[in-house]
Amino acid sequence: MRLENVWLRYHRRGSWVLRGVDVQIGPGEVAVVLGRNGVGKSTLLQVAAGVLRPGRGRVVDRPARVGWVPERFPADQPFTVSRYLTGMARVAGLGRSAADEAVTTWTQRLGLGAFSSVRLPELSKGTAQKVGLAQAMLRRPGLLVLDEPWEGLDAATRDLVPGLIDEVLAAGGTVLVSDHRGETVRLPAARRWAVAAGSLTEETAPTDEAVAVVEVAVPAARVASTVARLRAEGHQILRVRADASTTAPQAHPSAPSSPSALDQPEGADAVEQAAGEAR
Amino acid sequence: MSALVRMRLAGFLRTGRALAPLLAGLVVLGTLYGGGRAQPAEAYGVSAVVLFPVLAWQTKILLDIEPDVQRRLAQVTVGVARERLAGLLAAVVAALVAVAVALVFPWLVGGVTGPVEPGDRSVPVGIALGLWAHLLAVPAAVALGALASRASAGGAAYGVAVLALGGVGAVVLGLSGSVAPWLAPPIMATARTTAGDAAALTLLGLTLWGLAWSAAAVGGYLWRRRAQG
Numbered sequence: 001m002r003l004e005n006v007w008l009r010y011h012r013r014g015s016w017v018l019r020g021v022d023v024q025i026g027p028g029e030v031a032v033v034l035g036r037n038g039v040g041k042s043t044l045l046q047v048a049a050g051v052l053r054p055g056r057g058r059v060v061d062r063p064a065r066v067g068w069v070p071e072r073f074p075a076d077q078p079f080t081v082s083r084y085l086t087g088m089a090r091v092a093g094l095g096r097s098a099a100d101e102a103v104t105t106w107t108q109r110l111g112l113g114a115f116s117s118v119r120l121p122e123l124s125k126g127t128a129q130k131v132g133l134a135q136a137m138l139r140r141p142g143l144l145v146l147d148e149p150w151e152g153l154d155a156a157t158r159d160l161v162p163g164l165i166d167e168v169l170a171a172g173g174t175v176l177v178s179d180h181r182g183e184t185v186r187l188p189a190a191r192r193w194a195v196a197a198g199s200l201t202e203e204t205a206p207t208d209e210a211v212a213v214v215e216v217a218v219p220a221a222r223v224a225s226t227v228a229r230l231r232a233e234g235h236q237i238l239r240v241r242a243d244a245s246t247t248a249p250q251a252h253p254s255a256p257s258s259p260s261a262l263d264q265p266e267g268a269d270a271v272e273q274a275a276g277e278a279r
Numbered sequence: 280m281s282a283l284v285r286m287r288l289a290g291f292l293r294t295g296r297a298l299a300p301l302l303a304g305l306v307v308l309g310t311l312y313g314g315g316r317a318q319p320a321e322a323y324g325v326s327a328v329v330l331f332p333v334l335a336w337q338t339k340i341l342l343d344i345e346p347d348v349q350r351r352l353a354q355v356t357v358g359v360a361r362e363r364l365a366g367l368l369a370a371v372v373a374a375l376v377a378v379a380v381a382l383v384f385p386w387l388v389g390g391v392t393g394p395v396e397p398g399d400r401s402v403p404v405g406i407a408l409g410l411w412a413h414l415l416a417v418p419a420a421v422a423l424g425a426l427a428s429r430a431s432a433g434g435a436a437y438g439v440a441v442l443a444l445g446g447v448g449a450v451v452l453g454l455s456g457s458v459a460p461w462l463a464p465p466i467m468a469t470a471r472t473t474a475g476d477a478a479a480l481t482l483l484g485l486t487l488w489g490l491a492w493s494a495a496a497v498g499g500y501l502w503r504r505r506a507q508g
Contacts, residue, residue, distance in 0.1 A: 050359075051351045053505070068355045074346035078293035087289070090282035092356050135352065 001025055001143065001174060006047055006057035017043045019198035020057070025191070027142075030165055030175040030232075032184040034203075035195035041178040042071055042147050044195060048176055049145040063142025063174065065092075071147040073132035075120045081107070081131055082116040085138065092139040099138075106134040110157060126152040133157075137164060144168045144175045150183040162186045162232060170228035189232050213238065283353055283365040288372060291341045297373070300337035304330060304377055305384070312390025319391050320400055323409025324473030326381050327416040331466050332446035334377060334417065338370040338424025339442060350430060363501060370421045378413040382406070408473045411482065412466075415489040419449075419464035422496030431503040464492045 006021040017040045025031050033041045046052040047059060049068040077084065082103060089099035107113050110130045115123065123131065129152045136144060144165070150158050165175050165187065177184060184190060192203040218226045220242075227237050291297050307329045312322070345353075354362040385391045393402050400408070423445040425431060432438035452460055453467025460468065465488045472481055 046351075049355050051355055066355050068352060070348050070352070072348065074348040074352070076346050077349060078290055087282065087286040088352075088356070091286060091353060 001048070001059065001061045001063065003048065003054075003059050004057050006054045006059065008043060008047060008052060008054050016055075016198050018047065018054070018200075021047075021198075021200045023193065023200055023202070025174050025176070027172040027174055028169050028231075029191060030169060030177065030187055030189065031191040031193050032187060033176060033178040033193050033195060034180075034184075037180065039195045040198055041180075041195050044193075044200065045145050045147050045176055045178055049143070065139060065142045067136030067139075067141030067144045069129075069132050069136045069144075069146045069149055071151065073128040075123055075128040075131075077120050080117050080119050081112055081123070084120055084131065085134055088135045089138045094139060102138045103134075106137055110134050110160065124152075126154055126157070129153055130157060133161075133164070140171055140173070141168060142173050144173060146175065146177045148178055148180065150179065150181055158183065166225075166228040166232045169231065170224055187232065189235075280357060280361045280365050280368075283357055283362070284369045284372065287341065287345060287366060287369040290344050291369070291373060294344055296340050296344060297337075300333055300340060301377070301380075303336070304333045304380065307333065308381060308384045309388070312385045312388050316390060316392040318394070318399060319385075319402055319405030320408040320477070321405075321474040322385055322391050323382070323405070324412050324470035326385070326409070327412040328450070328466050328470050330377065330381055330413070331416045331420050331449055331464070332442070334374045334420030335424040335427065335442055335446060337373055337377065338421045339427045339438060341370050341373055342366050342425060342428035342430065343438075347430070363504060367421060367425060367497070370424060371417060374417045374421055378410075378417060381413060382409060408477055411486075412469045412473050415469055415486060416464070416466050418493035419466070419489055419496065422493045422500060423449075423464075425500040426496055426503065428500075430507060431500050433507060461488070461492075465489050 002024040003021050006018055007016055008018040009016045021044065033044055035041050043052065046068075047054055048062070049066050050059070050062060051068065079087065085103045085107065086099050089102050090096070094102060107116055110133060112127070112130055112134060115127055120128065120131065129149075133146075133149065136146075146161075146165075149161050153161070161183075165177070168175050177187065177190070194201050194203055216226070223240060227240065231237060308326065311325060311329055317325075350362065353365070357365070391405075394400065423442065427438045427441040427445065429435070429438060432441050449463045449466055451457070452463035453465065455471070457463075465485045469485055469489075472485060
């Protein structure tokens with residue numbers, strides 16, 4: 001997805017909030033949007049999500065499925081949590097049974113099960129924010145846009161957010177996150193976009209650090225999740241191979257003796273898939 | 280998109296705010312039919328006139344109930360065009376329910392009568408003309424209500440002003456001898472036609488006029504939505 005020379009202002013004679021933003025992000029990448037209050041972080045995210053239309057410039061190659069978690073979930077609606085999420089799943093194009101399944105999955109994962117029959121206006125801010133998170137994930141998004149996703153969440157749910165981001169990235173999606181609480185330290189692999197005075201600059205990480213290669217053996221069934229987690233932690237995945245039994249024990253005598261990928265035929269596909277993603 | 284239409288209608292009904300235009304509609308219909316009996320075509324023509332501002336108000340309420348951020352969430356999920364269209368379709372469905380009530384109401388309160396003199400229209404013809412008059416008012420009322428909605432008009436005061444000017448303007452500009460009848464939807468001309476000689480060409484012309492006015496108003500609504508972001 002690319003933002004090409006994007007300018008935006010809210011009123012015809014108002015000042016420009018975004019000024020000639022040019023930026024590109026690809027599948028499997030996450031970017032954190034940083035900046036002081038009022039510099040245009042949310043505006044940039046809403047342009048990327050398709051909520052706002054640029055006054056000048058354009059957004060190209062935006063993924064078809066976009067999940068947007070607004071900074072404040074609109075809880076002033078006459079629905080229960082379950083009915084709202086089911087409605088949004090149907091709006092997103094899921095069939096009746098798929099919608100019910102998705103709602104059940106995400107209410108459980110986000111700890112919303114006890115609130116299923118509670119009306120949205122009666123929810124606390126943090127619980128309402130979880131509903132906002134759930135509606136964005138009901139149908140796996142190709143682009144997930146999170147505007148201050150940690151705001152108001154309890155510690156347990158805050159810990160869940162990086163995992164959700166990893167899932168989107170592992171499926172080839174793109175994630176944009178804004179944060180002013182410093183929570184994005186949980187996303188060390190993220191690109192860092194700094195917004196100031198309407199312009200965007202990318203903060204680059206130092207590249208002159210010495211690097212070492214560590215070989216790790218994992219059960220085949222966990223290859224994809226491990227690759228995603230290591231990527232999210234900032235590690236570079238060089239390759240994934242299915243012959244760990246020939247080299248791993250020699251290189252790492254203390255490596256766990258869990259079954260290797262070769263010992264689990266059902267894991268061969270996962271290894272192959274992860275290897276393809278690593279390439 | 281039908282899921283979004285259903286969700287918006289559900290929101291409209293669940294808030295209870297649907298009661299206000301419903302009660303207003305019943306009051307104006309009760310006032311209209313409380314004064315005596317009339318033949319269906321003539322009665323329905325006036326009914327469409329008095330319902331026009333009520334349907335526009337109902338549309339504004341329906342569109343305004345949804346929080347702005349929820350409307351944007353819907354836009355992200357289904358796209359800009361479908362989000363706009365879903366709102367208008369939900370308003371049309373709600374308006375058609377009101378029209379059904381308006382068509383049945385006079386029969387319940389004894390406000391209409393059959394042919395009295397030779398040459399009077401039959402009841403089925405009168406009902407058909409009444410249905411046409413109401414259906415012609417629906418797109419115009421929905422378009423006016425959409426123009427007056429928060430997402431289009433911006434501030435609440437602008438929305439009320441658009442609604443009031445549109446409602447009053449439709450009556451004033453539609454009076455016989457108006458200098459600019461084409462600026463308003465043809466609800467007054469429709470009422471005159473149902474009460475008088477309803478020639479086929481006249482009906483066709485009024486239908487085209489009503490649809491053209493509605494299309495222009497919907498175009499204005501879409502342009503305002505685009506300008507509002």
